[in-house]
Amino acid sequence: xxxxxxxxxxxxxxxxxxxxxxxxxxxxxxxxxxxxxxxxxxxxxxxxxxxxxxxxxxxxxxxxxxxxxxxxxxxxxxxxxxxxxxxxxxxxxxxxxxxxxxxxxxxxxxxxxxxxxxxxxxxxxxxxxxxxxxxxxxxxxxxxxxxxxxxxxxxxxxxxxxxxxxxxxxxxxxxxxxxxxxxxxxxxxxxxxxxxxxxxxxxxxxxxxxxxxxxxxxxxxxxxxxxxxxxxxxxxxxxxxxxxxxxxxxxxxxxxxxxxxxxxxxxxxxxxxxxxxxxxxxxxxxxxxxxxxxxxxxxxxxxxxxxxxxxxxxxxxxxxxxxxxxxxxxxxxxxxxxx
Amino acid sequence: xxxxxxxxxxxxxxxxxxxxxxxxxxxxxxxxxxxxxxxxxxxxxxxxxxxxxxxxxxxxxxxxxxxxxxxxxxxxxxxxxxxxxxxxxxxxxxxxxxxxxxxxxxxxxxxxxxxxxxxxxxxxxxxxxxxxxxxxxxxxxxxxxxxxxxxxxxxxxxxxxxxxxxxxxxxxxxxxxxxxxxxxxxxxxxxxxxxxxxxxxxxxxxxxxxxxxxxxxxxxxxxxxxxxxxxxxxxxxxxxxxxxxxxxxxxxxxxxxxxxxxxxxxxxxxxxxxxxxxxxxxxxxxxxxxxxxxxxxxxxxxxxxxxxxxxxxxxxxxxxxxxxxxxxxxxxxxxxxxxxxxxxxxxxxxxxxxxxxxxxxxxxxxxxxxxxxxxxxx
Ligand SMILES: Cc1ncc(C[n+]2csc(CCOP(=O)(O)OP(=O)(O)O)c2C)c(N)n1
Numbered sequence: 001x002x003x004x005x006x007x008x009x010x011x012x013x014x015x016x017x018x019x020x021x022x023x024x025x026x027x028x029x030x031x032x033x034x035x036x037x038x039x040x041x042x043x044x045x046x047x048x049x050x051x052x053x054x055x056x057x058x059x060x061x062x063x064x065x066x067x068x069x070x071x072x073x074x075x076x077x078x079x080x081x082x083x084x085x086x087x088x089x090x091x092x093x094x095x096x097x098x099x100x101x102x103x104x105x106x107x108x109x110x111x112x113x114x115x116x117x118x119x120x121x122x123x124x125x126x127x128x129x130x131x132x133x134x135x136x137x138x139x140x141x142x143x144x145x146x147x148x149x150x151x152x153x154x155x156x157x158x159x160x161x162x163x164x165x166x167x168x169x170x171x172x173x174x175x176x177x178x179x180x181x182x183x184x185x186x187x188x189x190x191x192x193x194x195x196x197x198x199x200x201x202x203x204x205x206x207x208x209x210x211x212x213x214x215x216x217x218x219x220x221x222x223x224x225x226x227x228x229x230x231x232x233x234x235x236x237x238x239x240x241x242x243x244x245x246x247x248x249x250x251x252x253x254x255x256x257x258x259x260x261x262x263x264x265x266x267x268x269x270x271x272x273x274x275x276x277x278x279x280x281x282x283x284x285x286x287x288x289x290x291x292x293x294x295x296x297x298x299x300x301x302x303x304x305x306x307x308x309x310x311x312x313x314x315x316x317x318x319x320x321x322x323x324x325x326x327x328x329x330x331x332x333x334x335x336x337x338x339x
Numbered sequence: 340x341x342x343x344x345x346x347x348x349x350x351x352x353x354x355x356x357x358x359x360x361x362x363x364x365x366x367x368x369x370x371x372x373x374x375x376x377x378x379x380x381x382x383x384x385x386x387x388x389x390x391x392x393x394x395x396x397x398x399x400x401x402x403x404x405x406x407x408x409x410x411x412x413x414x415x416x417x418x419x420x421x422x423x424x425x426x427x428x429x430x431x432x433x434x435x436x437x438x439x440x441x442x443x444x445x446x447x448x449x450x451x452x453x454x455x456x457x458x459x460x461x462x463x464x465x466x467x468x469x470x471x472x473x474x475x476x477x478x479x480x481x482x483x484x485x486x487x488x489x490x491x492x493x494x495x496x497x498x499x500x501x502x503x504x505x506x507x508x509x510x511x512x513x514x515x516x517x518x519x520x521x522x523x524x525x526x527x528x529x530x531x532x533x534x535x536x537x538x539x540x541x542x543x544x545x546x547x548x549x550x551x552x553x554x555x556x557x558x559x560x561x562x563x564x565x566x567x568x569x570x571x572x573x574x575x576x577x578x579x580x581x582x583x584x585x586x587x588x589x590x591x592x593x594x595x596x597x598x599x600x601x602x603x604x605x606x607x608x609x610x611x612x613x614x615x616x617x618x619x620x621x622x623x624x625x626x627x628x629x630x631x632x633x634x635x636x637x638x639x640x641x642x643x644x645x646x647x648x649x650x651x652x653x654x655x656x657x658x659x660x661x662x663x664x665x666x667x668x669x670x671x672x673x674x675x676x677x678x679x680x681x682x683x684x685x686x687x688x689x690x691x692x693x694x695x696x697x698x699x700x701x702x703x704x705x706x707x708x709x710x711x712x713x714x715x716x717x
Binding site (some may be wrong): 032041042044045046047049068069071072073074097098100101123136137138139140141149279298309310311313314315317318320321327 | 420467468469470471472473489490492498503520521523525526543551552553554558559560601620621625681683685687688690692697699700703707710
């Protein structure tokens, strides 16, 4: 704690949580642009069940931060109309699995409006979805639903893994003229970093991956809630003589092929890690792209470490489902491919 | 499972022909009363059935005790979460009591108590909330659908099941429960419409407890009452005092009877109050004041009935004590059941995804098996 405080003293940065950075991003966007409206279930008086919209209704009034009736299709459908009329709605889906009633609006309209209207009617909507497990939630509170979103052309899909990115990516999403599904790894809401809302670091926007750790033996490709797990695995792998590079995708659509390909060409080996089910999951796409672009550089097949292909398990069993350090290290060991 | 194997199959084969469609020329009979229907404390209480009321009382006391015990288990970390129904026991109890064995209950995530009152083992009823499995019982065995977490999504299921039973000639009624917030979901509206068009034997019970987490009813609907929503779909709406177990029992019984007789669905709005926070993760002081909660305390469902029955000589000290003792016995069993650590088999993760295991899942199961064995060796 003392080192953190000392470091913070010079920069004006204090330890801040991802949750605080997200709140600040919406606050700043609303202050700068009167067309930004926040809406969803419990986002007003309560500040959201995770308190991510805390204080927005007080500061900007209930017309700008609105408690809606309890109806996800209605929330997103209304956001479509608001965006058609020039507003920039930021909607909150309370939990991953409760966004499903809104899929009709998402798939049929949000994702397609620009295309249907030959560009005449873009929809600048940000859809915030707390997602993923590891919090001991009961059923329907822990889905990793990114595969559905990334399989839907017309949507951007981003997910921060750090406090800085939470702020920077959310600002970029709200500023985007296209709909963005903004996936919030809820188990990282309370992760902390030194961060200053007065001088938020400029982060690369939507569509750029970042190398979070450089290495030479293999690349771990990951995003969102699995980033800290991969960084931990990379540390642990040092003991085994493996020097792992870790790439944080940050944005699943668009997918930053160049950063990923450059890394894998350097290291010659790759493992994709995510919580979502493996079959038809984002990792399948990434592994395919990497294979297509790096075939001659690869020393081993691209492996995936993912959640099992099962409905999200009850809390007492989730530890067996979620990709952890050991499973990642096992995959890394299998990269010593000798046909 | 074939249709012939379904429970209730062969029970009766007298298909009720669906009524011919006719435009409703008069919506007035469908409209709810202006005030919630009450029995306790009114002249209607003169016709109370003492034996039934004593049963109601015992169930209410047990229900209150169940709520207290489950809440305590949450504080002890034995339950991940418990959405309490303190204050709403009359709705939960009456819903279970009016159903016959062959009928089905479609509870929402808050309605554990209704499931227990229907006879479900209290420990089984809580496994979802403890976190060992999503549904701790066989729905067919108890004719209780899994407690539904996604709001209002169980309502179309209730309609479909009731419709199917009628097609098969079985006199089965489905009673589906939903909160005030849930009435805003599209599924609620689609379910009501289907039920009315099909004249399905369904009873929709809305527990209007004032809030959907933090959002008050005024931000949920602009309708005069939630019961009014029935009219547009062409079914009767009934407004009833949800803290008055006698009124709840009467209105629900009537709706179930009508459904069973082929009279179609009913929407019942029970006006009640959520005395505790949404769950233990919720801070209710952010959105409501103590005064409101205090005012509802004076309208407590257990006290209301106890006062009426003791003043009428239907219940005495001995009867009250007997109910409390029975409730304690249940609470002790629940404590004991929940304090035993559940023995879980991680391999269960793969056991119930498909009827026939896929190769891929077999592979993943083998991976987990190897990990568990390695852990065991370590
Ligand atoms: C489809 C869906 N959206 C959101 C939620 C999250 N959620 C759980 S309970 C709740 C409030 C429910 O209020 P109400 O329907 O009035 O029932 P009550 O909790 O008062 O019994 C919300 C928003 C959910 N479970 N399902």
